[in-house]
Amino acid sequence: MRGGGLWQLGQSISRRLAQADKKAVARRYFASEADLKKTVLYDFHVSNGGKMVPFAGWGMPIQYKDSIMDSTVNCRENGGLFDVSHMCGLSLKGKDCIPFIEKLVIADVAALAPGTGTLSVFTNEKGGAIDDSVITKVKDDHIYLVVNAGCRDKDLAHIEEHMKAFKAKGGDVSWHIHDERSLLALQGPLAAPVLQHLTKEDLSKIYFSDFRIIDINGATCFLTRTGYTGEDGFEISVPSEYALDLAKAILEKSEGKVRLTGLGARDSLRLEAGLCLYGNDMEQHITPVEAGLTWAIGKRRRAEGGFLGAETILKQLEEGPKIRRAGFTSSGPPARSHSEIQNDKGVNIGEVTSGGFSPCLKKNIAMGYVKSGSHKSGTKVKILVRGKAYDGVVTKMPFVPTKYYKPS
Amino acid sequence: MASSRLLWATRAASYLRISVFHRGFSTVLKDLKYADSHEWVKIDGASATVGITDHAQDHLGDVVYVELPEVGAAVAQGSGFGAVESVKATSDIYSPISGKVIEVNEELSKSPGLVNSSPYEDGWIIKVKASDANEVNNLMGADDYSKFCEEEDAKH
Incomplete structure (x- = not known):
């Protein structure tokens, strides 16, 4: 934003x-x-x-x-x-x-x-x-x-x-x-x-x-x-x-x-x-x-x-969009923007746009754009950091529950 | 030689000559040798232990991941062999000495924060079988390194 x-x-x-x-x-x-x-x-x-x-x-x-x-x-x-x-x-x-x-x-x-x-x-x-x-x-x-x-x-x-x-x-x-x-x-x-x-x-x-x-x-x-x-x-x-x-x-x-x-x-x-x-x-x-x-x-x-x-x-x-923004959690080093996202067969499906280590969840989180169909929670992906592929999974956002003050 | 590692935020600030908060002087140990890219090396016979300095960890902030090389990999003085990730920044680690990696600190996979809490002891990164002991002459002693850090900070 x-x-x-x-x-x-x-x-x-x-x-x-x-x-x-x-x-x-x-x-x-x-x-x-x-x-x-x-x-x-x-x-x-x-x-x-x-x-x-x-x-x-x-x-x-x-x-x-x-x-x-x-x-x-x-x-x-x-x-x-x-x-x-x-x-x-x-x-x-x-x-x-x-x-x-x-x-x-x-x-x-x-x-x-x-x-x-x-x-x-x-x-x-x-x-x-x-x-x-x-x-x-x-x-x-x-x-x-x-x-x-x-x-x-x-x-x-x-x-x-x-x-x-x-x-x-x-x-x-x-x-x-x-x-x-x-x-x-x-x-x-x-x-x-x-x-x-x-x-x-x-x-x-x-x-x-x-x-x-x-x-x-x-x-x-x-x-x-x-x-x-x-x-x-x-x-x-x-x-x-x-x-x-x-x-x-x-x-x-x-x-x-x-x-x-x-x-x-x-x-x-x-x-x-x-x-x-x-x-x-x-x-x-x-x-x-x-x-x-x-x-x-x-x-x-x-x-x-x-x-x-x-x-x-x-x-x-x-018609539905061709690409979608999705959230990811991943192992290894934190994904950063421009990290390549691949499907589990190693085919490019998109790119990370923001990523880092979550201070509250103590794990790597990221968001990025992938082809529609690969954006569903639970989809397994690979995220490339410095040439190495690390396991990641599409994860529902927000990563940390929001606490907006709304009428009950 | 280009000084090749400092947290970018601090570096950006330094090039802008805008004020940066100082946490006081970082610890420097007498018996180690230091590279201007802020790694230290401790020579112990044929084995050389390598880590990043207190000054470096302080500028990086909370380390969340350390990318380690494989045992057996060749490293060269001044060349990158791994990376340190803090909450926001990624920083390459350069070897202060040439040789072959004989051990990596596996503890860092579980507890990367050791690099912050104990940069010279538990937070060591790799051990190298040095190929040329004379290379340490290219590095700084404790006093020179302290001065080097002070000068870098003073530029801010």
Whole structure:
């Protein structure tokens, strides 16, 4: 879902450094340093031991003093606080904002109750994914969404282009990019009890995917009960001048149990939860059907179409996609993205798109794309790592059960 | 010689001159020899024991898998013979000395974390019958290696 090929970036840097002229590489990265954007919490991360790395044009903490293993486990046992201010929050306003957004995404936004949201996908003319995004209907004339940092420029250009055409035909829609706000994700079993200390609003009445504009720690925040870990939790869009106070207050109210958590653990958590990382598990040429997000295509949208690439996508729904995203567990070394997947006869059937060692399950997990038919749970496969084939099996996702807070 | 192993995250950070948290100085043992790719070798007669250094394991983080060579395989100084996988990164292991593998640490298949908890003792990786004892002259002693690590960290 959110981000941009973090691990590939790191690994390609090491490889390049091992081979290439060190000075040339150093110069290249020094030159980009000045361009790296910093969130308002940058100094706070550094003073808390954050190891800062470049990510989608931002300097972000990959981890803090805890190992990625401990940090991942702590988020599920207690809680984790993530700075995700690099992501781009956006409001669409105007009486026609719903028909406008519905042209670009697969969700039935019209059917959403005010104050609720859903995971959705921006599609291109071929039905491929431009980005994934959580889209919220604040009210009938206000949509709030958050897009990936790595996709910001292309997403905004895409939206802007369609907005111009839409307005030229008399449609009423305008946008506001929330660069005045920062975004914190508070995830894990302590998320709700800790956040409850900081707001008068009754959080037990706000369920998974719900959205409210409420006062938290003295600031007007956009609160969405969502996240990227599979745990219960919140994403809090806070005016940037209040972000540091809010981060400190959350950590303090948890009495040290909720810990600052970096991008490394975030990636482990989302993989354990079976969630896509855009750029790895979803790309321009992958449709939502292939990605296993058919559930995100609203019923009405399946009947009516009316979004970019609908023809391709509706045809795939009818005939079934040729490839599918599936989860895997495997023996041997952890599979990484681009590891080849073979059937038990040694014939290529696909490729891993994300993989690693699960800190919570203590075994190798991965996701990737295989030919339809080979995607069923229990199917035996071979995964190639450094030329050697290791036994793997298609495994249902999420790997770790999700704990979203839903009405019982 | 290119210094060929460091956790990429730290390395990326170092090339960006952005701050990295330091866990303090890593342990270095006097009687070992060190390669700039962060392996150590302990010469004991004809047998040479090889592992990765405390500095290396600290930068890698939790080791979850060690890919070992076969007994009998030939290794060459400066060439890769296996790999260490941490939660997120994969890192090649280079042999600090040439020769033939006479033993591999099978314990690492069950407990790869030994590389973290005991890099110089229980976390050893292979034993090699060295073909050229003079090769150790290409390696660093403890003091030089400590200085080498400090300099690498100082670049951050």
